[in-house]
Amino acid sequence: MSFVTSAPATSMRRVQLPETHFAVVRAFDVSLGDIGQLFDSAFPACARAFATGILVPDGPAICRYLRIDAETDNCDLEIGFPVASALSQPVQLDGQEFVPSCTPAAEYAMQTYFGFYDGLNQAWSAFVSTMAANGLQPAGPCLECYVTEPAPDLDPATMRTDLYCPVESIAD
Template sequence: MSSSSSSPSHDRPTAVPDDPPPGYPDLGPEPVGQMRLLRVPAVPTAVVRATGVPMSTIAGYFDAAFGKAFPALFAAGVAPAGPAFAVYTRTTEEPEFTADIEIGFPLARPLAELHDGDPAEVDGMRVVASELPSGDVAVVSHLGSYDGLGQAWGEFMASIGAMGRAPGTPFWESYVTEPSPDMDPATLRTDLFCPARTPDDAA
């Protein structure tokens, strides 16, 4: 065999992307048990951004954003087009695990078309326009407590590599099941999304 005709990364089969389900990023009523690869459009979003948030304190930031910043936007007539999400645009592990994040909701149209003027700043948090990226995106559902998301992400990233793709950034999670005090954590559904790059993609 000629060494110039192939390489180990190209010898692995790569999945062919499917079309996204109607209403994407809503993946439908049934959890996605086996990872799927989708070719998706960009989706407009409304988000609160933060940099260098320690993962040990991130739950409190979520509570503040969803409890204070977004109610003001909803009161102005802007309605989310799907479940809340968190987008991780950058992560670091030293000296502690931190993340640059966007917390928010998908929208049917860009924020500027839905809201005339800048949303008010609440406790130092401002809602701004952003978007979920287009391209080839791998998706899977995690069922269970949020405590299991770290392991779920590790397995998900490994699955992307196993099909001959490379996990990209940003990656995000969508909180399909809204938690409540009396619910069984085992029934929580979180959908995971990650760009799946080909070996020839630029970093």
């Protein structure tokens, strides 16, 4: 899967990514504080879809933020996995509807965050500041790629999440 780099990016880097297809659960107007509950319902359905062969993952889990309202802290997002080929139609499983999604081929800024998920807001703030300091601004929906699968006995300091944001020059 093209989103995952073998080595973590300890500082921001620019990468060119190809078009990538996903099977996702979409949610609209979700409070940022409630995202964990959404993950807790979507990912077990994903695992069952993989076990039955209904969906075939082509990389680690992602969350793509389509919209974030700074005033309300509500967002529209997609939670799912990259797939080798695009879904031809939605798939219903365990009360979840998986729909096709796609990120376009584009230039992205990316950086790796190590730590528990509650530190991601701070990581995003620092990442966006670094982009601006390098003359870049977001040019579309950003996403998180959960390289390390969470487990009960896992040291949170080793949990790797890669942050991706399509970018354009501030002057554009």
